[in-house]
Amino acid sequence: MAAEPRLLVSLEPSEELTSALRTHLPEVPWAYVGQADAGPWPEAEAILTSNVPRELAAWTSRATPRLRFVQSLWTGLDRFPFDRFPPAVLIAGNVGAYAPAVAEHAVALLLALAHDLRGNHDLVQSGRLRPTSPRRDLGGGVVLLLGFGEIAREVVRLLRPWNVRVRGVSRRGDPAPEAERMYPASALPDALGEADFVVDSRPLTTLTRATIDRDALERMRPTAVYVNVGRAGTVVERDLFEHLRAHPEFRAGLDVWWGEDYSTGTLRLRFPFANLPNFLGSPHNASESHDEGSRGFDSAARNLARFFSGQTPAGLAPRAEYAPGA
Numbered sequence: 001m002a003a004e005p006r007l008l009v010s011l012e013p014s015e016e017l018t019s020a021l022r023t024h025l026p027e028v029p030w031a032y033v034g035q036a037d038a039g040p041w042p043e044a045e046a047i048l049t050s051n052v053p054r055e056l057a058a059w060t061s062r063a064t065p066r067l068r069f070v071q072s073l074w075t076g077l078d079r080f081p082f083d084r085f086p087p088a089v090l091i092a093g094n095v096g097a098y099a100p101a102v103a104e105h106a107v108a109l110l111l112a113l114a115h116d117l118r119g120n121h122d123l124v125q126s127g128r129l130r131p132t133s134p135r136r137d138l139g140g141g142v143v144l145l146l147g148f149g150e151i152a153r154e155v156v157r158l159l160r161p162w163n164v165r166v167r168g169v170s171r172r173g174d175p176a177p178e179a180e181r182m183y184p185a186s187a188l189p190d191a192l193g194e195a196d197f198v199v200d201s202r203p204l205t206t207l208t209r210a211t212i213d214r215d216a217l218e219r220m221r222p223t224a225v226y227v228n229v230g231r232a233g234t235v236v237e238r239d240l241f242e243h244l245r246a247h248p249e250f251r252a253g254l255d256v257w258w259g260e261d262y263s264t265g266t267l268r269l270r271f272p273f274a275n276l277p278n279f280l281g282s283p284h285n286a287s288e289s290h291d292e293g294s295r296g297f298d299s300a301a302r303n304l305a306r307f308f309s310g311q312t313p314a315g316l317a318p319r320a321e322y323a324p325g326a
């Protein structure tokens, strides 16, 4: 008889996922639970999931009395239904799994905006050489990373050849070897005022929601470049649109959006950002590199292995910061 599963996998196990589990959790019996299954699984201690409402529709916590850990395949937990799991269950995002791809995309947006590639292309398309828009060279500039985590550190690594001056904002502002200065979240307005370039890769929580509002934008330098690859909910949509319109020298790029509807593959925009010449967008595809799938599975399986070997898993969500509606 097969051993009772200690790990439940709620997403369909592809060959890549199975291989990651075999590599990192060779001793842990696991089972795939389809939507129709509700248990019980008396020995299950952990769940690997990519979409709780869809994949675990029939499951309730009574089916897994020994559950202590849930690993999400995705990094961001702002849509995660925490209230489906008892308070003592640890929930982890797949922190850092997609950082190299997302950071490369953030740097692409940053450079494209700094060099106004969109404006340059428009000039060429209309058969004109001049007037060109002013270029913002990265070299020697102050780059401020909002959220100094895995994506931010990778951005810093990629920007090293430009000799930029690195500053960062994290919750407590603890020193980081890569940064000449770190700020606590409470000093966000001051930090924004000192930066030439701002890259936002913060998670969306009760503490970060709507923190880039009109006041924060007014604090930024009029010629600053702002890129967000974290979550759009950290920004007030109307305030960003109006700031871009009122400050043509300010430039912004977003990979993440307020109205993302993956069921239809559509973006719901309340303001015509794409018509603004000082704006550049991408459709939340920063993480879509050729090895995104295997990186995600590998990183999730490694974190599950930490849990099963008694170590503290990485990327544990501070549940209080993800209160309903966060």
Ligand SMILES: NC(=O)c1ccc[n+]([C@@H]2O[C@H](COP(=O)([O-])OP(=O)(O)OC[C@H]3O[C@@H](n4cnc5c(N)ncnc54)[C@H](OP(=O)(O)O)[C@@H]3O)[C@@H](O)[C@H]2O)c1
Binding pocket: 075, 076, 077, 094, 095, 096, 097, 098, 099, 102, 146, 147, 148, 149, 150, 151, 152, 169, 170, 171, 172, 185, 201, 202, 203, 204, 205, 207, 208, 229, 230, 231, 255, 256, 284, 285, 286, 287, 288, 315
């Ligand atoms: N565009 C995409 O396709 C894509 C892909 C992956 C991830 N993401 C987004 O990017 C986020 C970060 O991913 P990651 O891998 O870099 O995760 P990470 O390593 O956990 O980095 C996030 C950092 O944000 C900091 N932070 C948390 N709350 C903060 C606050 N109130 N103020 C300032 N900093 C705060 C944390 O630092 P402290 O704990 O020290 O405060 C943490 O180091 C994810 O949560 C997700 O929303 C987007």
